[in-house]
Amino acid sequence: MVVIVPNKMLYALDKYIPVYGRDRVLVARSIDGKVWERSVSPAINVGHDCKFDMAYWPFVWREGSLWKMVFSGSPNLRQPKRVFSLYTSTSADLINWTEPEDLLVDDGYYMCPRVYHRAGEAQLLWSSGDNCKEVRTSCLSEAMVPGELVTIKSKTGLVDCVDFNICGDILAGVTSSEAGNFIFARERVANDWDVFAETAVKMAGYDFINNPSLVQLGSEWLLFYRASKRTAWGSELWCIKSGDLETWSEPELALDYSGWKRKSLDGKSYSVFERVANYELGGVGYPTVIEAEGILYAFYGGYWGLHLLMPYTYWFWR
Template sequence: MEIIELTSADLNAWDERALTVPEITNYQLSAVLHHPTSSLDGFSPIYLIAKENDCVVGQTILLVGCDLNRSFADSFAFPFLKKLLNHLFPTHRLLYGPIIFKRSNYYQILEAFVKYLDTHTFPSSVSVRNIMPPIHDTELDHEKTRAIYEKHGFTSRKWGSFITQVDGDIEDLWRKIGKESRSKVRKAKKQGVSIIEVTDIDNLKRYYRMSLTLSKRNGLPSKAWNAFLHCHTDPNTKIFLSVQNGITISGQMALTAGKILILGAVTTSDYAVQHKVPGNDLMQWHVLEWAHNNGYHSVDSVGVSPDPSNQTSKEAGIYNFKKRWGGELVCYYSFSKVYNNFQHSLREKSKLAIKAGPKKIKNAFNLIKKNRIKIFPVDRILSATSHDGISFQRDTNVCIETKYTMRPEMFYFPDVRILPNGNLEMFFHVSRKIRGKWKGTISYATLDKNSNWSVHSNLKSNTNFLAGFQHVQAPRIVEFCDETLLYFCARKEIKAPFFAFVMSKSTSGEFSDPRPLLFDFKHQVEDFCFYRSNNTLRMYFCYKRNIHSAVSENGLSWKMEDGARIQRGQPGMTARVDNPSIVEAKDGLLRLYYRGAEKNALHCCIYSAISENGLDFSIEDGIRMNYNGKYERHGVGFPNVIKLGDTWKMFYTGYWGKHLLEPYTIFKWS
């Protein structure tokens, strides 16, 4: 007799052999390949057969992978983590096997399997945990099985399961369950509890939400939504819910391959506990009845501590509940063995960390949120106040900030105006990385009575025009020619050129009628501001890294004016000047605020220049806003200055602020 590991298995032949024995379960059939352990966690199957005189006398499927995987199943990094963990901490699983066909040599064949596994298969992994023999084999001698495993250095643990035979008369089955169970089943029916099968995502979500509340009630880590999705798509898994007046009461999952129905993932809702609705009792009777009607031999309620004298209060409660359903207590041994002590110790410590992780992570995120610390760099819209338009003091509050920690939004191009009622309204650009690509649009916010900015939504428009662009930026509101106009720049793709447009505001408050701007020059415009003088509109924009201007009499056709308004080259602005914002200063003068950069966005500052005619500007001494603030460790830009009574208010973007990856971000941009 020899044990052979198959490089590939004829699954039809495998299942055909396996189904000749009554004790076969889901885990020793090809059905296990559809189970989340394989389909989600990435455990790989290993097929072993025992051959004697060219005849297969035994076979078993075992799986190898990492049992830490499921903790990360809802993470965006799960595909990478799964491969990493399966490589670092491989663990073998053997459930309800081996299956042995030749009864006369049963224990000889079993020992051959155990010896082969111990010397050829298991040593490549960290450990093997909780090997479960085929406990539904009524002829199995568990003490002999224990002796064989312990002979090869495995440790044993006594465990048990209540197994209810369901292939007899249904009336006999009803009489066999306990009196208390029958009473509660009747009570549940009188209370209007019914059982439904989960066949759609909405009911699956109800089942999952109930699982989350159960985990919270028991102080356990939450299960992964992806695992529930994979169970839902597994053709060999059934999920049932008990409901009362549309309220979910309990849930139950069952593995259906083979002739033994394996139960698992039972859940009860907080509502059922608070109102003492016996929906789970009706559920247990339903699965017994369902198994009977569908030709199963028995139902395995899976897992109890078999010795009442050594049970915890929780184990006793589980034992007493499962005992009520007419099952026979089968006591057996499960077996484990460690093959790499160092990796095993590291894995067990990782488990403890993961178990404690959710609470620690939540506390850490709350601390980060409280102190406005982000993991990744974040660009916020901030504000500052001045009494002379020159010296600005930072305001305490952040105007616009992302609410996301992992994939934050970025905010630029604030454009604030005073509404007729005296309130402030801000249009701004918001960007977020979606599937590896930055997508930006225009949003708006208003200042509430508590001096907090409330972001309402994306731009109100009665056209789908903006939806055709990947990136929309530089919103500027202008009152011109008896219209409220919205100017903006947009491009189809990130690497495509920008085009400038204008839309008109209708009486309903929506923007419509998008029209392209017409320039008498070819350079693309991607950032601008406007100043209205009598019947003329002047645009200031960045051209060849300097600030230039153009004029229009109708707001659509633009003629470029000679020369640069602000020329790069002075200290602090040798690389470029851009992000213009113009406002009336004292004595009829115009002040232009702008960003100056030495290299890139790193350490850029906001400067100003003064002019009598809007064409000839003199750069003013000093810096209007530097990058020494709490929320602008990288630089500042996109100034928008407005006059509020006797004060000037500057709205601007502060780059970064304090974040956990700050050293890497600085290195990347330096």
């Protein structure tokens, strides 16, 4: 006999027992991009009392003496229609962040939010449309939809790229046609970007390569990205390096995930059934890596906390 539990009842139970997934924005820091120190607490936490159960695509930039973050949040299974809204948060130290505030909150689908400064004015870019097939933009101070259409062009024509990040005046993206095909573009005129370099990353056994984040450390460029052998579940953060954005090094693992067991900063191994280990249970992704005073800070999503629907989500992502 199959028992179907109403979603409303599951949501009520979720206040006491974690029924739904809990995908948070996490933060780690490094001096070389290889060895990372994770923060004990999430940058953006989620839960029953939050507006969202899942937080993805964090983007961080400096505004005066403070740091700002914009990210996508989804209420997951609470609603019959899956939505992604945009929220902002503020920090003085890149570790502790304020309670998120609404930016674009409705029944829309807003993913991959990024901030680009044009002539001193902050522009908000995001992926939108049916199944996020286009990039839109508007002034950050007056964020509104539908916004203006953004085009990305190469020598052969328009580029289909809705998974991207911003580093200074450079847009780093991955084309929708092939995993691991990264492009680099600059804005020629308002909302028109031209590709000036590209590279293809091939990793044996990995067929899920996306979520790029470009950062400059000294004279070297580092491109971080998500890679997995089976869609989002079990994904890791990898890195390639370049001095000119043309020739790149071989991929190196940058940040793995806790998996079924995680060794914490105190050196002790915690089992998956202990609460301390639940932030990266199924993988990591959606990175934005920035440099501040010679230190790299990685803001990224951690998949699936301890919840009753975990067997279903594991099956769903396989």
